[in-house]
Amino acid sequence: MNEILDKNLNLEIKNKQLFNICLRTKHLKNSSSLETYKSIGGYEQIKKILKNKLDPQQLIDEIKISGLRGRGGAGFPTGIKWSFMPRDYDGIKYIVCNSDEGEPGTFKDRDIICHNPHQLIEGMLIGAYIMNAHVGYNYIHGEIWEEYVSFEKAIEEARKAGLLGKNIFGSGFNFELHAFHGYGAYICGEETALIESIEGKKGQPRYKPPFPATYGIYGKPTNVNNTETYASIPWIIENGGQAFMAHGVKNSGGTKIFSISGHVEKPGNYEIELGMPFEQLLNEAGGVWKGRKLKAVIPGGPSTPLVPADIIRGATLDYDGLAKIGSSVGAGSMIIMDDTTCMVTALKRLSYFFYEESCGQCTPCREGTGWVYRIISRIYQGQATHEDLDLLTDVSKKISGRTICALGDSAATPVLSFIKHFRDEFEVFIKNGKKLVN
Amino acid sequence: MIEKLKKLIDKEVAKYPTDKKQSAVIAALAIMQHHRGWLSQDDISDVAVYLDMPEIAVLEVATFYNMFDLKPVGKYKLSICTNISCMLRDADQIVDHLKKTLKIDFNEISKDGKFCLKESECMGACEGAPLLTVNNQKMYEHLDVKKVDQLLKDLK
Ligand SMILES: Cc1cc2nc3c(=O)[nH]c(=O)nc-3n(C[C@H](O)[C@H](O)[C@H](O)COP(=O)(O)O)c2cc1C
Ligand code: SF4
Ligand code: FES
Numbered sequence: 001m002n003e004i005l006d007k008n009l010n011l012e013i014k015n016k017q018l019f020n021i022c023l024r025t026k027h028l029k030n031s032s033s034l035e036t037y038k039s040i041g042g043y044e045q046i047k048k049i050l051k052n053k054l055d056p057q058q059l060i061d062e063i064k065i066s067g068l069r070g071r072g073g074a075g076f077p078t079g080i081k082w083s084f085m086p087r088d089y090d091g092i093k094y095i096v097c098n099s100d101e102g103e104p105g106t107f108k109d110r111d112i113i114c115h116n117p118h119q120l121i122e123g124m125l126i127g128a129y130i131m132n133a134h135v136g137y138n139y140i141h142g143e144i145w146e147e148y149v150s151f152e153k154a155i156e157e158a159r160k161a162g163l164l165g166k167n168i169f170g171s172g173f174n175f176e177l178h179a180f181h182g183y184g185a186y187i188c189g190e191e192t193a194l195i196e197s198i199e200g201k202k203g204q205p206r207y208k209p210p211f212p213a214t215y216g217i218y219g220k221p222t223n224v225n226n227t228e229t230y231a232s233i234p235w236i237i238e239n240g241g242q243a244f245m246a247h248g249v250k251n252s253g254g255t256k257i258f259s260i261s262g263h264v265e266k267p268g269n270y271e272i273e274l275g276m277p278f279e280q281l282l283n284e285a286g287g288v289w290k291g292r293k294l295k296a297v298i299p300g301g302p303s304t305p306l307v308p309a310d311i312i313r314g315a316t317l318d319y320d321g322l323a324k325i326g327s328s329v330g331a332g333s334m335i336i337m338d339d340t341t342c343m344v345t346a347l348k349r350l351s352y353f354f355y356e357e358s359c360g361q362c363t364p365c366r367e368g369t370g371w372v373y374r375i376i377s378r379i380y381q382g383q384a385t386h387e388d389l390d391l392l393t394d395v396s397k398k399i400s401g402r403t404i405c406a407l408g409d410s411a412a413t414p415v416l417s418f419i420k421h422f423r424d425e426f427e428v429f430i431k432n433g434k435k436l437v438n
Numbered sequence: 439m440i441e442k443l444k445k446l447i448d449k450e451v452a453k454y455p456t457d458k459k460q461s462a463v464i465a466a467l468a469i470m471q472h473h474r475g476w477l478s479q480d481d482i483s484d485v486a487v488y489l490d491m492p493e494i495a496v497l498e499v500a501t502f503y504n505m506f507d508l509k510p511v512g513k514y515k516l517s518i519c520t521n522i523s524c525m526l527r528d529a530d531q532i533v534d535h536l537k538k539t540l541k542i543d544f545n546e547i548s549k550d551g552k553f554c555l556k557e558s559e560c561m562g563a564c565e566g567a568p569l570l571t572v573n574n575q576k577m578y579e580h581l582d583v584k585k586v587d588q589l590l591k592d593l594k
Contacts, residue, residue, distance in 0.1 A: 092455075104521040104560040137453075142505050143517075143561035145575045178453040183464050184504030186559060200460035200491075202502040218458060261523035261564035268565050302522065335523055349525055353559055 016276035018284060019247055021255045022108075022231040023271045026115040032150060034157045037118035043163055045237040046125045050171035056087065056130040063233070065241030067253020071108075072098055072189075072226030073303065073331045074406075075319055084213040085131040085223050093133040094222040097124055097230055098194060099140045102186040103301040103410075104353060105333035108257040109227035111269045113140065113147045116231065117154035121164070121177060123230035126237060128175045131223055135176050138227075139194050142182040151179050186357040190405045191224040193359065204359045205405035226331075228257055249275035252318035256332050263289040263338040274318040281317060282336070292338035296421065300330020302350050303410035305417035327417075342437045343422040344429050347414055348376045354411035365408040368399035372415055379426060382433020389426055393419060439484045443469055447488060459489045463499050467506060468574075475515075475573075476507040504559070505574050511554040512547040514593050517571045520557050523564035532568050533557075535583050539590065552593070 024040065025031045037043070049059070064079030085093065097120065099109045112120055124136050140148045155177055158164045166174045180198055187193045188203035195217050197203040216222020232254060236244045245253040252274040258281060261267045265286025272281060278297075288294050294309040299317070305327045307315075315325045322328050337346065355369040375392045378384040396412035403409070419426060428436040450465035466489060470481040477500055486493040500506045507515065516536065520529050536555055540548045547554045563569060566579025578589055 101562045102560055105523050105564055106560070107562050107564050110562055141562045142503070143558070143571060143574070144563060144577070145571070146577070180453075181465060181468065182503070183468060183506060184559075185502060197464070198461055199458070200463040200489075200499065201495075202498055218455070259565065261567060262526040267523075267527075267567065298522075335526070337526065341526065346522060346525070349520070349522055353521055356559060 016273040016280065018270055019255050019273050020271050021235045021244075021247075022112055022119070022228050022257060023116060023269065024235075025119070026111065031115040032117055032154060034118055034154070034161060034163075037116070037122075041238065042118050042234075043122055045234045046122050046129070046163075047169050049126060049129055049237070050169045050173055053171070056132070059126070059130050059237065062241040063236060066232075066236045066244035067241075067248060067251070068229065068232055068236060068244065069253070069319065070226055071228035071232075071256065071331065073103070073301070075329060078225065078229055081213075081225070082127065082130055082223065084211070085133075086213070086221055087132050089221055092135070092218075092220050093131065094217045094220055095124060095127050095131060095133045095136045096191075096194065096198070096217070096222060096224045097136065097138040097227055098189060098191065098224055099138055099227045100182050100189040100194060101227075101331065102141055102143075102189055103303060103331060103333060104350070105261050105298065105301050105335045106259055106331045107261070108259045108269050108332060110141075110144050110147055111257070112227050112231050113138075113144075113151050117151050118158065119234055120227060120231045121154065121158050123233035124177060125163070125168070125175055126233050127223065127225070127230060129173060133223070134174050135178075137178050137180045137198060137217075139180045139182060139188070139198065142184045148179060148181045155179060186353075187359045187405075187407060190407065193405070194224065195222060202359070204361050205407075207404055247273045249316070249318050249320075251320050252329075256317075256329065258317065258332040258334050260285045260334045260336060262336040263292065263341070264336040265289055272317060275321065276317050278312050278315045278317055281334075285336075288336065288338050290338075292340065294336070295339045295341050296337045296343075298333075298335040298337075298414075299327045301333035301335075302353070302414050303406070304328040304330040305413055306421060307417075308421045340437060342435045343418050343425045344376070344380055344435065347418045348373070348380050350414045351376050351411070354407065358407060358411070362403040362408065364399045364402045365411065368395055368408070369411050371395050372399075372411065376415075379429050382429070384430045386427070386430060389419065389423070389430065439488060443473055444488070447485075451489070460491055460495075463489055463491065463496060464503065467496070467500055471506060472573075472575075475513070476510050510547070511556075513552045515554045515556060515573050517556040517558040517574070519559065519561050519564075519567070519569055521560040521564075523560070524567040524569065527567040529568035531583070532570075532581050532586060535586055539587070553590075 068078045069075040101109045185203045188197045192206035193203035212222040248254045257271045297312045351373040355373040358369045360366045396415040399408045400412040425436045446469045447466045450462040454461040466485045486496045568581045569579040571577045
């Protein structure tokens with residue numbers, strides 16, 4: 001009896017596969033071209049919507065049914081977010097795509113821009129129709145230059161084909177889309193910093209409320225979504241919310257791209273059905289680098305807590321599955337660490353990142369991130385005392401929850417989770433002034 | 439400001455409402471920097487005049503975003519990512535090799551004026567770790583010591 005139960009259980013879990021929705025053109029020839037996207041039914045959804053003037057509320061309901069949650073990190077339900085935009089406001093409104101991925105370990109939006117830009121454009125068109133906006137921007141991370149250029153080309157191609165601009169499909173609906181190129185500031189991924197940046201200013205986050213849906217670019221209602229979020233929309237409209245939901249599990253509808261990097265044989269993007277067991281994905285990525293032993297994993301990028309190998313081994317990759325083990329999906333930026341990894345060195349680098357990228361507006365973040373980095377450097381140089389370890393935890397906890405934007409919390413997360421799980425490594429460093437790991 | 443650059447900036451300005459030229463300031467600075475290799479005080483002033491902005495507002499932007507260089511960077515600026523995913527793939531070895539070969543530290547220019555080395559944060563391309571960019575535009579991925587040597591040779 002138990003065996004049958006186990007088998008059924010396994011079946012349910014094993015059932016999850018790699019499945020491409022956002023990356024569905026990646027393996028086709030000329031993946032980024034309009035022709036390729038059209039060959040898989042591209043732009044048919046927006047055509048259907050515009051020709052039949054489909055009811056925006058019904059479309060929002062479909063997206064709600066799909067269970068799609070924002071893929072930029074916070075996981076907010078997209079259907080609900082879109083209903084916050086004041087549809088009847090008759091002034092100018094904006095929609096923005098956030099392709100500023102700069103959190104270490106994140107490189108999924110790059111693949112969408114590079115291989116499936118038209119699906120993203122169609123997703124934005126559908127969003128624009130639903131929210132009744134006529135201008136959009138795609139904010140692209142500064143360091144990926146060639147991708148920016150190729151996205152500009154995709155926009156041009158769509159414009160020439162009448163898919164962007166005035167009177168699209170003869171429906172009277174207008175939508176203009178522009179690419180915006182960032183220039184090296186992680187904080188601009190935060191949606192209000194991104195808005196400031198589009199206004200031509202330093203990327204410093206705004207106080208919320210007011211939220212962008214009421215006060216965004218130039219003070220106009222603005223909706224910001226992640227690249228992967230928008231790129232999921234055409235498939236959902238084509239196949240229905242239920243079908244998308246069915247690819248995932250409860251509370252985690254659909255597929256999600258996991259970007260796997262670090263100590264793994266085949267680093268890269270893997271679009272999985274949510275709910276896939278961690279072990280299965282690790283196998284897909286060829287296992288741990290050079291056949292070494294797994295030590296720990298950061299499941300969703302450094303703003304999500306680090307998890308030791310024995311804890312993540314039994315976990316499934318979905319919002320609840322990762323919450324259960326004290327971490328989170330984040331942006332799906334999975335960083336694999338093998339048993340040669342020194343946790344003090346790794347944390348030192350991450351702390352430097354948050355210190356370097358803090359925009360400096362809030363005292364706890366500006367001072368705290370510097371303080372944290374200095375303490376870890378002291379540990380690293382063998383000049384710390386045992387009190388420093390408690391001080392480190394204390395300072396981190398005092399940054400968390402006391403700042404304008406979530407970068408402050410993100411900075412505290414690695415410190416707290418690294419020390420929680422690998423305290424002994426820090427203590428050995430303090431005592432002997434050298435690494436426990438070679 | 440020369441005509442060619444004005445034209446490029448105009449294309450960026452056209453993306454925004456007519457009274458919001460300031461939105462094009464990052465793009466304008468990027469265009470100027472690409473032309474000279476770095477941003478001089480004159481470039482900052484020119485952009486300020488062209489976009490109707492106070493000079494200090496332009497300077498603020500130029501200092502906030504990491505890819506801008508307010509000092510000369512040699513003919514080739516090599517920006518290498520040392521963040522976690524690249525670190526795990528031994529970016530430090532590439533850094534050491536570059537420093538030794540070029541006989542410079544981060545933020546220095548080699549004696550022949552050709553290379554400058556910059557430490558960079560995550561470039562959103564960790565799949566190809568370790569990696570670097572040349573003059574912000576061209577990315578070289580999956581680096582090892584041999585590839586780096588070849589690259590230095592190719593950059594004439
Ligand atoms: C410091 C910081 C960096 C962020 N970086 C990104 C990013 O690179 N890309 C992104 O989509 N969202 C990022 N976010 C989240 C955005 O603020 C926003 O929630 C998201 O773009 C909304 O889109 P979604 O609902 O589709 O996820 C960041 C947030 C913070 C606090
Ligand atoms: S938390 Fe940090 S990054 Fe965010 S607004 Fe405050 S100082 Fe800036
Ligand atoms: S950590 Fe180096 S590119 Fe992301």
